[in-house]
Amino acid sequence: MKRIYLNEVATRDGFQIEPTFVPTDTKVALVDALSECGYAKIEVTSFTSPKAIPMLRDADEVMGRIRRVPGVEYTVLVPNKRGAERALEAKADELNLVMSVSETHNRANLRMSMADSFAALGDVIKLVDGRTPINISLSCAFGCPMEGDVPQQHVLDWAQRFCDIGVRGFTICDTTGMAHPVQVSRMVEALQGSVLKHRPELQLALHFHNTRGMGLANVLAGVQGGITRFDGSLGGLGGCPYAPGASGNISSEDAIHMLDAMGYDTGIDLDKLLGVARQMPDIVGHEVPGQVAKAGRITDLHPAPPETTPA
Amino acid sequence: MKRIYLNEVATRDGFQIEPTFVPTDTKVALVDALSECGYAKIEVTSFTSPKAIPMLRDADEVMGRIRRVPGVEYTVLVPNKRGAERALEAKADELNLVMSVSETHNRANLRMSMADSFAALGDVIKLVDGRTPINISLSCAFGCPMEGDVPQQHVLDWAQRFCDIGVRGFTICDTTGMAHPVQVSRMVEALQGSVLKHRPELQLALHFHNTRGMGLANVLAGVQGGITRFDGSLGGLGGCPYAPGASGNISSEDAIHMLDAMGYDTGIDLDKLLGVARQMPDIVGHEVPGQVAKAGRITDLHPAPPETTPA
Numbered sequence: 001m002k003r004i005y006l007n008e009v010a011t012r013d014g015f016q017i018e019p020t021f022v023p024t025d026t027k028v029a030l031v032d033a034l035s036e037c038g039y040a041k042i043e044v045t046s047f048t049s050p051k052a053i054p055m056l057r058d059a060d061e062v063m064g065r066i067r068r069v070p071g072v073e074y075t076v077l078v079p080n081k082r083g084a085e086r087a088l089e090a091k092a093d094e095l096n097l098v099m100s101v102s103e104t105h106n107r108a109n110l111r112m113s114m115a116d117s118f119a120a121l122g123d124v125i126k127l128v129d130g131r132t133p134i135n136i137s138l139s140c141a142f143g144c145p146m147e148g149d150v151p152q153q154h155v156l157d158w159a160q161r162f163c164d165i166g167v168r169g170f171t172i173c174d175t176t177g178m179a180h181p182v183q184v185s186r187m188v189e190a191l192q193g194s195v196l197k198h199r200p201e202l203q204l205a206l207h208f209h210n211t212r213g214m215g216l217a218n219v220l221a222g223v224q225g226g227i228t229r230f231d232g233s234l235g236g237l238g239g240c241p242y243a244p245g246a247s248g249n250i251s252s253e254d255a256i257h258m259l260d261a262m263g264y265d266t267g268i269d270l271d272k273l274l275g276v277a278r279q280m281p282d283i284v285g286h287e288v289p290g291q292v293a294k295a296g297r298i299t300d301l302h303p304a305p306p307e308t309t310p311a
Numbered sequence: 312m313k314r315i316y317l318n319e320v321a322t323r324d325g326f327q328i329e330p331t332f333v334p335t336d337t338k339v340a341l342v343d344a345l346s347e348c349g350y351a352k353i354e355v356t357s358f359t360s361p362k363a364i365p366m367l368r369d370a371d372e373v374m375g376r377i378r379r380v381p382g383v384e385y386t387v388l389v390p391n392k393r394g395a396e397r398a399l400e401a402k403a404d405e406l407n408l409v410m411s412v413s414e415t416h417n418r419a420n421l422r423m424s425m426a427d428s429f430a431a432l433g434d435v436i437k438l439v440d441g442r443t444p445i446n447i448s449l450s451c452a453f454g455c456p457m458e459g460d461v462p463q464q465h466v467l468d469w470a471q472r473f474c475d476i477g478v479r480g481f482t483i484c485d486t487t488g489m490a491h492p493v494q495v496s497r498m499v500e501a502l503q504g505s506v507l508k509h510r511p512e513l514q515l516a517l518h519f520h521n522t523r524g525m526g527l528a529n530v531l532a533g534v535q536g537g538i539t540r541f542d543g544s545l546g547g548l549g550g551c552p553y554a555p556g557a558s559g560n561i562s563s564e565d566a567i568h569m570l571d572a573m574g575y576d577t578g579i580d581l582d583k584l585l586g587v588a589r590q591m592p593d594i595v596g597h598e599v600p601g602q603v604a605k606a607g608r609i610t611d612l613h614p615a616p617p618e619t620t621p622a
Contacts, residue, residue: 104615107615108615108616143609145612145613146612146613146614146615147612148610148612177606177609178609180569180572180573180609181531181569181573182572182573182574183572210524210602211602211606212565212568212569212602212603212606212608212609213521213526213527213562213565213566213568213569213601213602213603214527214565214569215524216524216525216527216528217527217528217530217531217569219528220492220528220531220532221531240606244605245605245606246602246605246606247602251524254523254524254525255524257523257524258491258492258523258524258525258528261491261493261494262491262492262493263493290524291521291522291523291524291557291558292523292524294555294556294557295488295522295523295551295556295557297523298454298488298489298491298523299459301456301457301458301459302456302457303457304415304418304419304457305419
């Protein structure tokens with residue numbers, strides 16, 4: 001059984017766009033519950049300015065109060081040096097940096113050019129100076145909702161530049177659900193043939209959204225290509241302002257349920273995870289897109305109607 | 312570009328479980344709109360007893376009033392000889408028979424044993440006597456919500472028995488969304504190595520539900536295995552009484568959008584289809600699960616916010 005490593009991003013990527021503040025106690029309890037499910041990594045929160053993302057204004061308190069389970073890495077999003085200092089102070093196990101590989105999306109999302117982002121994130125890496133592993137998440141790697149196609153070579157080049165300045169791993173993000181399986185297969189093959197070729201120890205993760213229903217098909221293309229690390233968001237929380245009404249991130253439990261059925265070792269206690277997933281509608285105050293929490297596992301059987309018993 | 316053939320089942324498999332009767336005029340207009348989209352086949356309705364499926368009590372009238380577009384096959388579900396007579400009278404291009412490969416599900420769904428179903432459907436095939444092509448849909452081929460696992464050999468055996476008595480094609484149905492991609496790959500390979508080996512002209516189609524989010528991943532596994540025929544339901548209409556709140560059939564437009572992006576020739580005018588898909592919530596009076604109708608195609612771009620323009 002091949003091992004797959006799951007990174008849960010609901011409390012960061014999911015919560016950050018929720019309209020209603022999730023109380024700190026609830027966040028801590030949720031991360032603690034997730035810690036018991038077998039994740040390799042949990043992206044707990046974001047050390048961004050509280051003005052930029054008010055939903056995550058309690059980042060320091062959440063990181064201080066969660067119960068750390070050995071074997072689980074607690075990562076945090078860090079946009080700049082100030083965030084990195086807070087993350088180091090909070091003893092995060094990893095810092096996750098973000099840059100979009102689309103100039104227009106980077107300016108829309110981070111209010112600066114890609115060149116400025118790269119310089120600023122280089123400063124963060126220098127500041128951290130090897131004390132904590134760093135991951136770079138490359139947004140819009142499969143297309144930009146404003147620019148359209150993003151050339152694959154462009155993604156490879158940016159991944160290489162970050163790997164050259166000292167990240168431990170990188171996440172190729174389909175930020176707005178534009179990737180399709182053939183594109184995923186080509187991207188994975190190209191990364192394996194370039195950036196990863198002489199640095200196989202680099203951690204490569206894929207981050208998909210289900211905006212157009214292709215999320216789990218893209219996960220399938222990823223595992224078929226040999227990828228072992230995936231981001232997911234419990235309940236399918238998260239999303240994209242350009243697709244109102246559509247699904248957000250892939251649902252962790254749906255992806256894990258599929259990988260589990262396919263015979264992969266996800267390390268996850270799926271029944272426990274579904275128990276947590278079923279709390280999500282109450283936590284965020286609305287329905288969530290995840291399907292398995294509603295439908296049950298494929299192994300959950302139902303009683304036959306009495307009249308169908310053979311006479 | 313490899314050709315993929317799409318069979319639209321929304322007006323039969325979708326409508327049959329809707330709580331509110333869709334007016335005959337609306338059904339006819341919908342089928343006529345679908346006929347302009349490039350489908351290979353449309354499953355228009357079901358010649359079942361009006362008492363069993365009141366939603367489709369206007370089957371004869373719908374079949375009589377739709378505009379036939381050359382190149383599109385108009386198929387109908389037929390449960391018995393009475394239905395077959397009505398279908399022949401209505402000049403259907405194909406009769407679609409249904410049997411579950413799970414004894415318990417067949418009894419629950421069709422109120423008879425599989426042996427009785429096979430005998431009754433054999434009588435239908437004799438009655439039709441080659442005048443119209445016949446398809447057999449094998450339900451629960453990837454698992455039964457009551458019995459659980461259905462052995463693959465069992466599915467192969469039933470497919471073989473129906474092929475031996477004169478069907479033109481067969482549809483392997485994941486009736487309640489229990490299939491996963493590895494299972495689909497194995498099933499396809501096994502069918503190609505047995506039933507289809509000496510009868511390559513037999514039409515093999517796959518019918519998936521998205522109950523647990525795996526629908527398009529299963530389509531991907533299918534096309535990777537060389538399958539060229541798929542059922543889909545506009546908007547993702549349809550479903551399963553055992554999974555309240557979960558998705559139904561795979562959404563035709565989401566599946567076609569993915570196949571189109573991957574470079575397959577689906578024969579479908581996707582923009583026209585999305586126009587029809589966007590009418591579905593009004594037609595059935597509730598939201599539908601299809602994603603692309605909400606999110607737009609991956610090629611639909613959005614304007615950049617003005618402040619992101621480089622100074």
